[in-house]
Amino acid sequence: METFFQQMINGLSLGSIYALIALGYTMVYGIIKLINFAHGDIYMVGAFIGYTMIHSFGMGFFPALLTAMALSALLGVLIERIAYKPLRHATRIAVLITAIGVSYLLQNGMLYFYGAEVRSFPQVVDNTLFEVAGLQVSRIQLLIFATTLVLMVLLQFIVQKTKMGKAMRAVSTDSSAAQLMGINVDNVISFTFFLGSALAGAAGVLVGLYYNTIDPMMGVAPGLKAFVAAVLGGIGFIPGAVLGGFTIGIVETLVSAYGNSMIRDAVVYGILILILIIRPAGILGKHVKEKV
Amino acid sequence: MKKTLLLGVAALSLFAAGCGAGSGAGDEDTIQLGAMFEKTGPVSAYGTAESNGVKLAIKEINEAGGILDKQIELTEYDTKSDNVEATSIATRLATEDNVVAIVGPATSGAVQAATQPITRAEVPLITPSGTADNLTLTESGDVQPFVFRTSFQDSFQGVALANFAMDSLGAKKAVIIGDSSSDYAVGLTNAFKDTYEGEIVAEEYFTQDDTDFSAILTKIQNQDFDFIYLPAYYEQAGLILKQAREMGLDQPVLGGDGFSNQALLDLAGTENVSDVYYSAHFSLENEDEQVQTFIDNYTAEYDTAPDAFSALAYDAVYLVAQAIEDGGEATPEAITDALESITDFDGVTGTFSIDENHNPVKSTLIIELQDGKETSTQEIQP
Amino acid sequence: MKLINKTTIGWLVVAIAGFLVLQLAVTTGIISAYYEITLVTILINIILAVGLNLIIGFSGQFSLGHAGFMAIGAYTAGIITKYFPTYTGLFLGILAGVILTSIVALIVGIPTLRLKGDYLAIATLGVAEIIRIVIVNMQSVTNGAAGLSGIPYLSKWPLIYVFTVLTILLVANYTQSSPGRATIAIREDEIAAESMGVNTTKYKTIAFILGAATAAIGGALHASYFSVIRPGDFTFNKSVDVLIIVVFGGIGSITGSVVAAILLGFLNVFLQPFGALRMIIYALALIGIMIFKPSGLLGNKEFTVSGLLRLFNRKSAQGEG
Numbered sequence: 001m002e003t004f005f006q007q008m009i010n011g012l013s014l015g016s017i018y019a020l021i022a023l024g025y026t027m028v029y030g031i032i033k034l035i036n037f038a039h040g041d042i043y044m045v046g047a048f049i050g051y052t053m054i055h056s057f058g059m060g061f062f063p064a065l066l067t068a069m070a071l072s073a074l075l076g077v078l079i080e081r082i083a084y085k086p087l088r089h090a091t092r093i094a095v096l097i098t099a100i101g102v103s104y105l106l107q108n109g110m111l112y113f114y115g116a117e118v119r120s121f122p123q124v125v126d127n128t129l130f131e132v133a134g135l136q137v138s139r140i141q142l143l144i145f146a147t148t149l150v151l152m153v154l155l156q157f158i159v160q161k162t163k164m165g166k167a168m169r170a171v172s173t174d175s176s177a178a179q180l181m182g183i184n185v186d187n188v189i190s191f192t193f194f195l196g197s198a199l200a201g202a203a204g205v206l207v208g209l210y211y212n213t214i215d216p217m218m219g220v221a222p223g224l225k226a227f228v229a230a231v232l233g234g235i236g237f238i239p240g241a242v243l244g245g246f247t248i249g250i251v252e253t254l255v256s257a258y259g260n261s262m263i264r265d266a267v268v269y270g271i272l273i274l275i276l277i278i279r280p281a282g283i284l285g286k287h288v289k290e291k292v
Numbered sequence: 293m294k295k296t297l298l299l300g301v302a303a304l305s306l307f308a309a310g311c312g313a314g315s316g317a318g319d320e321d322t323i324q325l326g327a328m329f330e331k332t333g334p335v336s337a338y339g340t341a342e343s344n345g346v347k348l349a350i351k352e353i354n355e356a357g358g359i360l361d362k363q364i365e366l367t368e369y370d371t372k373s374d375n376v377e378a379t380s381i382a383t384r385l386a387t388e389d390n391v392v393a394i395v396g397p398a399t400s401g402a403v404q405a406a407t408q409p410i411t412r413a414e415v416p417l418i419t420p421s422g423t424a425d426n427l428t429l430t431e432s433g434d435v436q437p438f439v440f441r442t443s444f445q446d447s448f449q450g451v452a453l454a455n456f457a458m459d460s461l462g463a464k465k466a467v468i469i470g471d472s473s474s475d476y477a478v479g480l481t482n483a484f485k486d487t488y489e490g491e492i493v494a495e496e497y498f499t500q501d502d503t504d505f506s507a508i509l510t511k512i513q514n515q516d517f518d519f520i521y522l523p524a525y526y527e528q529a530g531l532i533l534k535q536a537r538e539m540g541l542d543q544p545v546l547g548g549d550g551f552s553n554q555a556l557l558d559l560a561g562t563e564n565v566s567d568v569y570y571s572a573h574f575s576l577e578n579e580d581e582q583v584q585t586f587i588d589n590y591t592a593e594y595d596t597a598p599d600a601f602s603a604l605a606y607d608a609v610y611l612v613a614q615a616i617e618d619g620g621e622a623t624p625e626a627i628t629d630a631l632e633s634i635t636d637f638d639g640v641t642g643t644f645s646i647d648e649n650h651n652p653v654k655s656t657l658i659i660e661l662q663d664g665k666e667t668s669t670q671e672i673q674p
Numbered sequence: 675m676k677l678i679n680k681t682t683i684g685w686l687v688v689a690i691a692g693f694l695v696l697q698l699a700v701t702t703g704i705i706s707a708y709y710e711i712t713l714v715t716i717l718i719n720i721i722l723a724v725g726l727n728l729i730i731g732f733s734g735q736f737s738l739g740h741a742g743f744m745a746i747g748a749y750t751a752g753i754i755t756k757y758f759p760t761y762t763g764l765f766l767g768i769l770a771g772v773i774l775t776s777i778v779a780l781i782v783g784i785p786t787l788r789l790k791g792d793y794l795a796i797a798t799l800g801v802a803e804i805i806r807i808v809i810v811n812m813q814s815v816t817n818g819a820a821g822l823s824g825i826p827y828l829s830k831w832p833l834i835y836v837f838t839v840l841t842i843l844l845v846a847n848y849t850q851s852s853p854g855r856a857t858i859a860i861r862e863d864e865i866a867a868e869s870m871g872v873n874t875t876k877y878k879t880i881a882f883i884l885g886a887a888t889a890a891i892g893g894a895l896h897a898s899y900f901s902v903i904r905p906g907d908f909t910f911n912k913s914v915d916v917l918i919i920v921v922f923g924g925i926g927s928i929t930g931s932v933v934a935a936i937l938l939g940f941l942n943v944f945l946q947p948f949g950a951l952r953m954i955i956y957a958l959a960l961i962g963i964m965i966f967k968p969s970g971l972l973g974n975k976e977f978t979v980s981g982l983l984r985l986f987n988r989k990s991a992q993g994e995g
Contacts, residue, residue, distance in 0.1 A: 003514060010506035017504075035792055083961050090968030092791070093736065097921045100914055101960035108332055108953035116336035117596075118527045120558035129538065136539065211503040213531055213559050217334060221501035224799075224910065231796050256507035261497045262472055266807040269800035276797050277785045331950045334906075370949050375907055376715060379900055381946065383708040404823045404902040409707065424820060431824035472810065473906070475820030 002134050007257045008250065013141040015249020016148040017210075020203040021226035022233070022241035023148075023155060024196030030236035031172045031192045033092060037099040038079060039200055040223015041106035044216060046072040046201030047121070047208040048110060054122045061124045061209070068205045069198040076197025077190050085186065103219075110216035118215040121208040140210045147206060151199060152242045159238060164191055172236070228272050234285030243283060247271075322365040323358075323622040325350070325612065326391030326415075328381045328406070330398050333373025334500065337527070338398040338601050342420050343368065344594050345602030346395050349609035352589065359616045371397055375405035382406035386413035392622050393418065393615075395608045398601065400424035400475050403439065411438050416628040418442060418611060420604035423449070423476055428650040440631050440650045442608045442641065444674075446476065449548050449571050449656060450483020452672045453521070456569065456658050457488065457546055460670065463518035464490045467543075469508060469532060471524040472497035480523035480548050493517045498528065505532050509539055519543050525550040526599075530559025537564035549573055549656075552600035562664030571656045573600050573641035577666045586640045600641070607639035685846070689839045696835065709943075714831050714899050716939035717838045718892050723919040723931040725888030728845050730917075731926030731974065732854070733881035734861030735787060736795040740889050740916045742802030745908035746778060747771035747890025748897040749809060749816055752825045755898060759826035764898055771890040778805070779886035783879045802913060810905045821904025822897070829898035837895060841888050846928055848884060857881050861926075922963060924970030929977035934970070 021043055028036045046068045053064035083102050087095045128139045159165040170178040171188045179185050207222075208214045225248060233244025248268055255264045275283060327346050330339030350364045358364060367389045369381040378397055385391050386409055394410060394417040397403060403422035410417045418440045419427065425445045428436050457463045466488060471477035485492065493515050496508040509532070512520075520536070522529055522545050529551055536545070537560070544567040551570035574583060576597060586606060590598040598606070612627060614637055619626035635645040637652075644654035653674050660668045696713070699705040705713060722740060729737045751767030758766065786797040809816050816822065848854045857877045859867040868874050897903045923934030941959070945952040 003510060006510050007507060010504075010510055014504045014506070029792075033792070035795070083965065086965045087968050090964075091925065093730070093917075093921055093925060094964050094968035094970075097918060098961055098964040100918070101957050101964065104953060105957035105961065108950070108957060111332055111336060112950055112954060116331070116340045118337065118555055118559065120530075120555065123561070127538075138538070207503075211531060212534060212561070213503060213527065215337070215527075217336075218503075228796065228800070231793065235792075253507040256496070257511045261508055262811050263807060265499075266804045269803050272800050273786065273797050276789055276793055280789055280793055332953050368949065369946055370952060372953070375902055375904070376896075376900060377942075380708070380711045380715065383711050384946065387707045401821060401902065401904050401906065405900060408827065408901055409711075412707070426823070473819050475818075475904070478819050 003257075006135050007253050009135060009137055009141070010257075011250035011253035012246060013137075013145060013249070014253060015246035016145045017203065017207055017222065017245075018226045018229045018248050019148050019242040019245025020144070020151070020206070021200060021222055022230040022245045023151060023238065024199045024203075025227050026230040026233075026235050026238060026241040027155070027192050027196045029230065031168060032084075032095075032175075032189055034084065034095050034099065035227065036196075037096070037223070038102040038106060039196065040219035040226065041103045042072055042076055042079075042197050042219075043200040043204040043207075043223065044214070044219035045075060045106060045110065046197075046204030047214040047218065048114060048204075048216075049201065050205035050208055051119060051121055051214055054124055064124075065202060065205050068201040070201075072201025072204070073194045073198035076193040076200070080190055080193040085189075107216050107219070114216060116216065118213050121212050121214055123209070123212065125209060140206070144206050144210060147202065148242065148245075151202075152238060155195070155199075155238050158195070164188070168192060225268070228268065231282055232272055232275055234282030237282075237284045240282055240284035247283075321362060323360075323362050323616065324389060324391045325364050325366050325609070326385035326389060326394040327366055327368040328371055328378065328385060328394060328396040328402075329368070330373040330402065331370035333371075335373045335399055338421060338525075339371070339373070339396075341599055341601040342396065342398050342605035344590070345420070345598065345605030346609050348586075348590055348593055348602075349606045349613075351593075353609070353613055359613050360620075360622065362622065364613075367391060371402055373399075373402075375401050378402040378405040379409055382417070383409040383413070386410050386415040391415065392624050393612045393627050395420065395605060395612065397422070400427055400479075403427050407436060407439055411436065413624075414438060414628070415624045416440060416631055418608040418631070420608045421601055424479055435649050438628060440611075440646065442604045442611060442639070442644075442652055443549070443573065444654060444656060445651060446479030447483040448674060450480045450523075451487045452571055452656050452658070453480075453546055453548065454484045454487035456571075456670070456672070457519060457521070458490065460658075461519060461544060461546075461569075463544070465493050465517040466490055466519060466521050467493050467512050467515065467517045468495045468521045469505075469512075469524070470495070470497050470522075471500060471528060473499040473501075474525065476525070476548075476550065477523040481521075484521055484523070488521075490518075498524075500525070500528065502528065503531060505535050506539070509536050509541060513539065513541060517543060520545045522547045523550070526553040526556040527559070530556045533560035533568065534564050537566075542567065544569060546570070549600050554597045554599065557664045565664040566662045568661040569658055570661075571672075572659050573654075573656070574603050575657055575659055575666060575669060577669075582638065583640050603640050607637075607641050610639060611637055685843070693832070693835055697832070700831070710831055712939055712943055714834055715942075716935050717831070717834045718896050718899075719916070719919055719935040719939065720838050720932050721841045721888055721892040721895070722916045723923065723935050724842055724845050724928055725885040725892070726916050727920045727923075727926065727928060727931045728848070728881050728888070729885035730920055731924075732849050732861060733857045733878050734864075735878055735882060736791055737798040737882070737885070738795045738910070738913050738917070739782075739798030739800075739802035739805075740885075741908040741910065741912035742798075742805035743775045743779065743886040743889035744893035744896070744912065745802075745805055745809060745903075745905070746775045747893030748903045748908070749822070749893075750774050750890070751894030752822045752897040752903055753815065755826050755828060756822070756824070759828070761828060763826075764828045764894075767898075768891060768894040771894045772887045775886050775890035776883050779883045780879065783882040784875070787875065787878045787882060799910060799913070802908075802910065806905050806908055809908075816905075819905060821902065821906075823902045825897050825901045825903070827899065827901050829895045831899075834895050834899065837891055841891060842928060842932070845884070845888070849928075853877055853880060918960065922960075922970055924972035924974055926974035927970070927972040927976055930970055930972035930975075933972065933977070937971075 050064045050068040053059040167183045167188045229244035229248045230241045233240030255267045329343045354363045371378045398421050400422045403419045416438045423446045470481045547570040552572045615627045615630035616622045619630035642654040644652040655671050655673045658670045750771035754767035755763045856872045919934045923930030
């Protein structure tokens with residue numbers, strides 16, 4: 001039983017990482033219905049910014065985290081303005097290909113300038129292990145878990161209670177109607193990318209610190225998983241991303257722990273397909289009736 | 293419709309440009325050497341390290357006056373870690389660029405993809421780290437006439453490690469934590485399982501995308517075992533060591549030459565690298581003058597210590613240089629012939645001869661690490 | 675579906691002429707061994723892209739799982755030709771691959787094709803990943819992560835050329851046929867098509883299976899030409915590569931896919947010497963093309979023989995005037 005609870009802790013901490021990345025995915029998707037394939041790579045760039053700040057500029061953890069968030073946010077807005085904005089009226093598939101292009105650019109750009117080899121992340125936070133009732137949990141695990149929950153609540157607050165959030169919801173529901181109501185749609189979209197990319201940057205630094213490894217390709221696999229998490233939970237819904245992230249984290253862990261670790265990813269994708277068939281909009285997603 | 297025509301013209305001009313780029317055959321005063329490595333894509337870390345080793349070796353050789361008074365000129369392409377690209381590039385090097393020999397690629401799959409074109413063009417290829425047993429053999433078990441390597445095969449290493457576990461560690465119960473996505477690790481796992489006579493308590497697998505191993509480590513935590521056999525590259529091995537040790541799993545860990553990189557210590561943290569044994573081609577602590585010179589030059593050039601990959605690639609270039617000197621001329625035929633009869637080549641990864649199956653006959657070092665430091669090395673003869 | 679008509683014959687003439695030109699170029703050595711590989715890569719990419727275009731461009735279903743179907747075709751043909759290293763073996767392998775892929779596509783398609791847009795995309799992506807993981811785990815049959823090597827080299831370029839032409843003919847004729855038009859109607863407006871009595875699920879599934887079957891052909895030829903296949907060749911990235919060709923050429927344009935596959939093939943040759951910079955240039959080109967020509971090179975128009983004639987007539991008229 002103890003092992004089971006330990007595995008649940010493992011699953012939750014893995015899940016919080018997926019959730020953290022999935023939050024940004026889901027926000028961008030909610031507002032412009034774009035699968036932003038470059039999101040995982042912004043997460044990677046965030047990790048590298050954090051690394052550079054600590055390693056080369058000798059910053060502490062929190063200043064580095066904030067810098068990474070700020071610069072990632074700027075990068076996100078820049079990408080949106082340059083690459084996605086001209087395609088506002090193009091087919092969604094064209095924007096998707098652009099996103100893939102941006103993803104390739106970020107990966108290979110970092111590969112070119114930083115090199116392909118993995119780097120260890122400077123260990124600036126003491127990773128003490130706490131032992132409670134025979135269960136182990138580390139300080140960084142708690143930090144990541146707390147950050148995910150705080151950010152989820154914060155985002156939910158922004159989206160539901162602030163004026164900007166109201167505008168975001170309006171654009172998400174009907175962007176041309178929102179424009180007619182005097183909402184600056186471009187600014188709202190930029191703001192969404194700003195928030196989403198800042199989150200990705202934060203996730204990058206936290207994950208770099210937690211696992212102690214960063215490399216230019218680090219965004220690919222978690223990016224895909226986080227996207228799956230967002231879809232599973234109901235893409236476009238902030239609590240859905242967190243729920244999806246935790247679900248995938250726990251499922252992966254349980255399959256490895258009690259089943260066969262070789263088929264772990266197959267089980268994750270199998271569950272995704274099942275859920276999509278049963279509830280096409282994801283666990284928390286609302287099914288939108290088609291209009292004729 | 294105008295656009296379509298324009299496109300046609302663009303396509304033609306691209307084609308012409310492509311043809312033009314291909315026809316750059318070397319002049320008589322230089323030796324054209326080809327290199328193909330995985331410099332982008334999922335396994336770019338190994339390809340890049342090997343590319344660095346190749347360039348360092350060529351720079352040294354050229355500064356020392358070249359071979360047979362000729363300078364070496366390198367033509368290098370990136371395979372994108374893609375096997376179709378590897379076939380294409382191997383053909384380009386062998387037939388368009390007319391190189392006398394090819395160094396690379398880093399992974400076994402890419403070597404297999406390159407084998408057919410270089411065999412047809414009869415240009416020798418030396419892979420620094422393609423370790424699958426069957427790389428130098430044809431389907432019917434004959435030797436591949438043009439494929440050579442500087443690393444030892446998976447089976448040799450897996451067997452050596454299994455024997456080491458039984459004889460030197462006296463270990464009865466093993467846990468295998470293997471990388472299921474690389475054929476290198478799968479080869480090491482199979483060779484180990486065939487030789488190891490003790491009990492294998494558990495087998496767990498992960499893929500190269502993974503960074504979180506807590507699930508499988510928690511799973512084995514309650515098992516009774518004497519050591520962990522960890523066939524994996526240093527990227528994952530370092531993280532597994534860190535997570536295992538932090539979790540309190542302090543059994544000895546045994547791995548292959550994929551451990552041989554400074555990053556293993558960085559990723560795991562030196563305090564977590566104790567009771568770690570791995571088979572290696574070379575040791576950074578080696579007092580040998582040649583090895584120390586290589587380490588110094590490499591560090592000066594690239595600002596980082598060399599690893600096994602760069603060392604093997606470095607040796608591959610010197611091996612070609614030796615073959616050119618032995619054969620007296622820089623042609624693919626002469627190099628192939630000379631490579632087959634190389635004996636006692638003195639490289640940074642050991643002194644070796646090439647056997648009838650084009651594998652280097654060299655001993656492996658089993659290095660013991662305590663607190664991240666090499667505390668002992670044991671040489672295992674082939 | 676009428677197979678023999680003026681357009682078909684016109685295209686057949688183009689296809690045969692193309693073959694003769696290529697044959698001449700190969701015998702005279704203009705197409706060297708290296709360019710032959712480029713040629714084969716382009717041809718296989720055309721097969722894959724035309725098939726995917728049928729799913730995405732004509733039935734309007736967004737699939738990200740093409741690599742999975744390609745993998746089934748490649749492995750089936752690879753395993754069978756390893757046992758029967760003859761042309762009979764190869765054709766048997768291709769046939770078996772096509773049948774197996776069609777069955778998988780049917781099983782996958784019926785439930786998932788009810789999904790819309792991005793949800794279908796992510797479901798097919800999941801399917802492709804599952805296929806790949808199954809292949810990795812079937813160690814005794816597929817040799818796991820190490821993949822199959824030593825697959826007999828049987829599909830020389832003329833055979834691949836023939837299959838490419840056949841695939842294009844199949845897809846082009848299907849889109850002109852009555853079920854094909856029903857399929858296009860679904861793309862234009864699914865609800866309207868349904869209310870006009872079109873069995874949308876049926877036609878979407880047929881298009882999906884046809885597309886998957888052509889992917890299996892592409893995979894089988896790939897295995898037989900390159901002799902080496904491994905699960906890592908058929909990842910999400912491979913699906914994306916094919917998707918890029920389709921979008922670059924124009925969604926819903928078969929000739930667009932052909933032109934795009936050729937152009938991207940040459941772009942790759944041209945960029946090869948740039949080393950690690952290549953992928954940066956490629957990424958920038960991709961973004962640039964999408965920004966300036968989001969509908970792809972040909973949009974959803976087709977490049978036709980009659981269109982070319984009209985163009986020349988207009989040109990000469992302008993010249994005289």
